[in-house]
Amino acid sequence: MKRFLWLVPALLLLLTACGSKEELTETCTISISCATLLDNMEQVPEEKTELVPADGWLLRETQVKFAEGESVFDVLQRVTREHKIHMEYSDTPMYNSAYIEGIGNLYEFDCGSGSGWQYSVNDWFPNYGCSGYALEDGDVIEWVYTCSMGKDVGGYVQQEP
Amino acid sequence: MSSRSLDMRNRDTFSGYHPVINLFYFVLVLAFSMVLMHPVCLCISLTAALCCSLTLGGKKSVRGSLLLLLPMALVAAAVNVLFNHEGATILAYLPSGNPLTLESIIYGFSAAVMLSALVLWFLCFSQVMTSDKLVYLFGRIIPALSLVISMTLRFVPKFKAQFKVVADAQKCAGRPIDEGKTLQRIKHAVTVFSIMVTWSLENGIETADSMKSRGYGLPGRSAFSIYTFDKRDKKALLWLTFCAVTMIYGTASGKFTWQFYPVMRGMPLNGFVLVLYLVDLALGMTPVFLHWQEERNWKKLQEAEA
Numbered sequence: 001m002k003r004f005l006w007l008v009p010a011l012l013l014l015l016t017a018c019g020s021k022e023e024l025t026e027t028c029t030i031s032i033s034c035a036t037l038l039d040n041m042e043q044v045p046e047e048k049t050e051l052v053p054a055d056g057w058l059l060r061e062t063q064v065k066f067a068e069g070e071s072v073f074d075v076l077q078r079v080t081r082e083h084k085i086h087m088e089y090s091d092t093p094m095y096n097s098a099y100i101e102g103i104g105n106l107y108e109f110d111c112g113s114g115s116g117w118q119y120s121v122n123d124w125f126p127n128y129g130c131s132g133y134a135l136e137d138g139d140v141i142e143w144v145y146t147c148s149m150g151k152d153v154g155g156y157v158q159q160e161p
Numbered sequence: 162m163s164s165r166s167l168d169m170r171n172r173d174t175f176s177g178y179h180p181v182i183n184l185f186y187f188v189l190v191l192a193f194s195m196v197l198m199h200p201v202c203l204c205i206s207l208t209a210a211l212c213c214s215l216t217l218g219g220k221k222s223v224r225g226s227l228l229l230l231l232p233m234a235l236v237a238a239a240v241n242v243l244f245n246h247e248g249a250t251i252l253a254y255l256p257s258g259n260p261l262t263l264e265s266i267i268y269g270f271s272a273a274v275m276l277s278a279l280v281l282w283f284l285c286f287s288q289v290m291t292s293d294k295l296v297y298l299f300g301r302i303i304p305a306l307s308l309v310i311s312m313t314l315r316f317v318p319k320f321k322a323q324f325k326v327v328a329d330a331q332k333c334a335g336r337p338i339d340e341g342k343t344l345q346r347i348k349h350a351v352t353v354f355s356i357m358v359t360w361s362l363e364n365g366i367e368t369a370d371s372m373k374s375r376g377y378g379l380p381g382r383s384a385f386s387i388y389t390f391d392k393r394d395k396k397a398l399l400w401l402t403f404c405a406v407t408m409i410y411g412t413a414s415g416k417f418t419w420q421f422y423p424v425m426r427g428m429p430l431n432g433f434v435l436v437l438y439l440v441d442l443a444l445g446m447t448p449v450f451l452h453w454q455e456e457r458n459w460k461k462l463q464e465a466e467a
Contacts, residue, residue, distance in 0.1 A: 047420045051249075077258065088246040088259050105249055105423040 024065035026137040030079055032059040034106055034145035036152050043111045043147070051105050058104045059083060059143075072119060072141055073098045073131035097129030106145060114149040125155035173217050174455040175448035179394040180294040185401050187286050190445060193408060194278050199419040199427065200267075201438055203274045209445025210281035216449045217288045226284055233280075234273035241269030249423045268421045285448075297386055312368075320361065327356050397447075404444040411437040 035056030037044060044052065059079065066075050073089070080087040080103065088102045100117045101108055108116035119130055120142045126133050135141075150156035175183070194206040214223050243255070248262025255261050300307040328338055336349040376382050411417055416434050419427035428434055443450075 047426075048423065051423055081254065084251065086247075086249065086251055086260060086262075091258070102247070105247060107247070 024067050026066055026068060026135070027063055028066060028075065028135055028137070028139045028141060029061055029063055030059070030075060030141040030143070031057070031061040032085070032103055032143040033057055034104070036145055036147045037106070037111055039152075040111050040147045045110060048106065048110055058085060058106075066135060070135055071131045072121065072133045072135060073100075073129070075135065075141065076100070076119075076130065076143065091131075092129075095129070096132060098131040099129060100143075103143065103145075111145075111147045114151075115145070115147045117143060118146050118150055118153060118155045119143045120153075120155060125150065125157070127157055173448070174451045175217070176289050176291075178397055178451075179388050179390050180290070180298050181390070182394050182397045182401065183289050183294065184298060185398070186447065187282070187290070189401060189405050189408075191279070191282055191286075193441065193444075194275060194282060197412065197417050198271065198275070198421075199417045200271055202417060202441055203271055203278065205438065205442045205445060207274050207278040207281070209442065209449075210278045210285065212446060212449045213285045214281050214288075216452050217285050222284065222288075223281075226280065230277045230280055234277050237273040237276055238266070238269035241272060242266055245269075247422045264421050264423070264425060267425065271421070289448075294388075297388060319364075320357070323360055323364075324353070324357055327353050327360070331356075397451075400447070401444070404440055407437065407440045408444070411440075 033056050034052060037052045038056050041049060041052070062079070064075055064079055066078075076087065077089075079085075085103060086105050087100070088107075089098050089100050091098050100119075103117060118125060120126075121133060121135075121139050123140075123142075144153045144155070146153045146155065148156075175186075190206070190209070193202070194210075197203070197206075211223070214226070242261060242265050245265040245268065246255075246259040246262060248260075248264030250263035251260040252263055252266075253261045296307065296311070331338070331349060331353055336352060338346050338350045338353060340346075341349075372378075411434075416428050416437055419425075
């Protein structure tokens with residue numbers, strides 16, 4: 001009988017692990033758009049042109065649930081997995097910042113040197129990584145692909161010289 | 162290099178051809194292995210490399226290098242999967258959160274195949290191109306530089322031997338450099354060094370006089386070489402040139418293009434592309450074919466005699 005004693009803490013651990021899934025209580029809206037690429041198709045490499053949807057929407061506005069304290073990055077990761085959209089990021093744990101390199105196989109610098117993904121919450125473009133923005137109930141997240149460092153989508157931030 | 166370079170143990174047919182043919186062949190095969198990142202071409206290259214190293218080196222050496230190759234190939238494939246997450250077919254999600262895509266797996270395998278093929282080709286190269294062939298070849302192309310290099314290489318062991326002679330003589334004269342007080346040893350070492358400098362300069366003058374007396378530097382001086390360019394070599398040159406031209410045309414016209422990301426796509430398989438693949442395979446298998454042909458002739462002759 002004693003040899004099964006290890007099962008008790010193992011089961012407890014398993015139960016607590018299952019139970020620690022947070023309750024998704026709050027709601028927000030998220031959308032992913034690469035419409036700016038449609039205006040600059042000649043700069044996009046040939047093999048990626050077919051990845052750009054005709055209307056520019058990789059993900060139309062959808063309501064998603066999230067747990068309290070989650071960041072924009074957590075929501076993005078969950079949504080892209082659910083909708084089977086490809087997403088690649090690189091994490092810098094030192095700064096607690098996740099950088100989104102590509103969504104839907106459309107990567108940064110695919111449309112010139114000023115191209116990449118930016119996000120805005122309630123029409124405001126934060127100047128830091130998406131894993132550092134704590135969401136609130138009712139926030140509207142928009143992920144947009146810019147071809148000119150944000151000037152074409154309204155997210156341009158003047159770099160200090 | 163081991164004694165293999167001078168004894169004629171390498172008795173396969175391809176090594177018996179003129180060194181220019183050998184070099185041309187390896188340059189072609191290595192260049193195509195490195196440049197053509199196409200799954201079919203890479204597989205052809207690996208197969209040809211395997212067959213060639215079996216023919217040229219024998220089973221033992223291939224087995225030894227395979228033991229090294231397979232883990233290296235697996236590591237290359239795994240590393241690509243861990244760092245590259247591009248691709249349209251997501252199979253799973255890695256613990257880091259990034260996707261594991263089919264395209265990155267296949268790209269990793271292709272890179273591993275290329276690495277293995279290159280290692281095997283370099284193995285073949287080292288077995289066919291012995292040091293005397295390389296010296297012969299580069300002596301023809303840059304005679305002055307190869308002369309300087311061979312003289313430098315000759316000088317170093319000579320200097321070492323003479324140093325030992327001088328140090329021993331000084332030791333017998335009561336000026337050892339390996340025992341005694343440190344200051345004394347340094348003084349004696351300086352003496353030996355100054356003797357060596359004098360000897361080197363004198364040796365240089367002697368060598369120069371000897372070379373001058375044997376006609377080095379005279380216009381029209383020829384060098385003996387055991388390699389003759391015969392009809393067999395001419396035929397091989399024509400064949401290699403034909404293969405080179407065909408493959409270069411295929412590459413330039415885009416028949417060998419293949420994209421891995423985001424979706425895997427390449428030229429559709431039509432007749433001309435198939436011919437190109439066959440030419441690639443034939444080029445790679447040239448030494449194997451030549452060796453097999455010679456073996457067959459030799460057996461026929463032996464049977465005829467018996």
